Amino acid sequence: MIKFISSSVGKKYLMGLSGLVWAGFIFVHMLGNMTILISPDLYNAYGHAIVSNKPLLFATEAALLGALFVHVICAVLLTKGNQEARKSRYAATPNGAKAPAFASQWMAVHGSIILIFIISHLLTFKYGNYYETTVNGVNMRDLARLIYENFQLPQVVGWYVISLILLGFHLTHGVRSIFQSFGLLHPAYQPVIQKLGVVYAVVVAGGFISQPIFVFFAKSLGS
Amino acid sequence: MSENKINLTLKVWRQKGQKDDGQFKEYHANDISTDASFLEMLDAVNEELISKGDDPIAFDHDCREGICGSCGFMIDGNAHGPQKSTTVCQLHMRHFKNGDSVTLEPWRASSFPVIKDLMVDRTAFDRIIRSGGYISVNTGNAQDGNALPIPKQDADEAFNAATCIGCGACVASCKNASAALFTSAKISHLGLLPQGQVEKDKRALRMVEQMDAEGFGACTSTGTCSASCPKDISLINIAKMNKDFLKASLTKKPEAHAGDGV
Structure with a gap:
């Protein structure tokens, strides 16, 4: 098993598996957050329901943290090995039929920015100001207020939109590559898999981006 | 003209x-x-x-x-x-x-x-082949060509993988200098045929291990290898290699010794 993990192929399986955990999570996260488009109260109630289920919350957080750790460690090790394998660069870069796909070239770069985004995102919201509100007689955290406060600022909205577009690029390559790394590529499904990566990325990134944009133009709470 | x-x-x-x-x-x-x-x-x-x-x-x-x-x-x-x-x-x-x-x-x-100039040393490929790119056959008279039934699709797929001429364009064009396309073509070529079954698991383990030991990078599936391949070797071979490698890693048996059954 140690041999498997230390091999380049084994690390690719770990990258794919940990990436899959996050790709699945962000889809659910995006869908859940759509409640902010409906009403702040519904959003707060949704958030309260999640934090009330302590065992599930803890298990999910542990799985995500573990997967992130594996993903980042493998990425660092693989990138280091890859750079050692190709120390000198070519003077000319190819274009046309033999040029590489754009997203695949910059995985480490947008991956690093996404990591910074995840940390700043948690600091802004999960560990941000604590407001309280009452929905249907239940006392709960008013996360919607914090969201409305932050997404009034153009620089915050801009940072979110840019990070989410990068996340989309990361996903187009990631989702497609999982099938290859896991050995699930098959001639019959290959064209579908190619498109699946793009569709998934557009749905997730587009869904997320709609939220800060909506809040920015919705001006103030309750409007 | x-x-x-x-x-x-x-x-x-x-x-x-x-x-x-x-x-x-x-x-x-x-x-x-x-x-x-x-x-x-x-x-x-x-x-x-x-x-x-x-x-x-x-x-x-x-x-x-x-x-x-x-x-x-x-x-x-x-x-x-x-x-x-x-x-x-x-x-x-x-x-x-x-x-x-x-x-x-x-x-x-x-x-x-x-x-020198435009010539490079590609013996790393030879060492990958030596680590597992072979099959065991009995010596003696050549067998009848149709003695072993092989499905047409498998034969075609194996042949497509076998067209790899080991030129090294895949490694050269890959931003990670990965030899995944070459190694996987060789693993697929033999692994798809009945003659290659005896060493199938050992082949996947050893050839991947040798590929890493030679210092080639990992596959990021950019697809440049396949695009620049003069023989159009498919990326599907890399998926197959990964699958074979996982299966071989998970099902590897310890060496048997006399008296193990007692």
Whole structure:
């Protein structure tokens, strides 16, 4: 098993598996957050329901943290090995039929920015100001207020939109590559898999981006 | 077909030996027939260099029919030149325009050290083959060709993988200098056929291990390898290699010893 993990192929399986955990999570996260488009109260109630289920919350957080750790460690090790394998660069870069796909070239770069985004995102919201509100007689955290406060600022909205577009690029390559790394590529499904990566990325990134944009133009709470 | 003549400016990587620093040098290829192959164009340039007493440009070549895998270098950053599904010996000068400036570089990968100019040392591939790219057969009379039934699809797929000529374009064009396409083609080629089943697990484990030991990078599935492959080897082989490697890793049996059953 140690041999498997230390091999380049084994690390690719770990990258794919940990990436899959996050790709699945962000889809659910995006869908859940759509409640902010409906009403702040519904959003707060949704958030309260999640934090009330302590065992599930803890298990999910542990799985995500573990997967992130594996993903980042493998990425660092693989990138280091890859750079050692190709120390000198070519003077000319190819274009046309033999040029590489754009997203695949910059995985480490947008991956690093996404990591910074995840940390700043948690600091802004999960560990941000604590407001309280009452929905249907239940006392709960008013996360919607914090969201409305932050997404009034153009620089915050801009940072979110840019990070989410990068996340989309990361996903187009990631989702497609999982099938290859896991050995699930098959001639019959290959064209579908190619498109699946793009569709998934557009749905997730587009869904997320709609939220800060909506809040920015919705001006103030309750409007 | 009327023969046209063109003039080219070549920027060629010149390097005396493995330990030396290389540099680009400019050469002029004049009156080159558009019917000539790229290597014939280099031959003409070399003739001129030799007649002037200069050192000719070193490049690997053998069959010049696109089947041996000896030739190959980067033309303007494209492995084997801009044309798809072609080795550089089968690339013809009609694909270039009069007055074009062309940059020639050797394969660049830490596992492929430059021997001289455009020649690189590809023995790392030989060591990968030696680690598991073989099957065991009984010696004696040749078997009847149809003695072993093989489904047509498997035979075709194995044959497609077997067309890999080991030129190294996949490694050269990959940003990670990964040898995944080459190694996986060899694993698929033998693993798809009944003759290759005995060593199937051992082959996947050993060849991947050797590929890593040679210092090749990991596969990021950019697809440049397959795009620049003169034989159009499919990325699906890499998926198959990964699957074989996982299965072999999970089901590896400990060595059996006499008396284990007691």
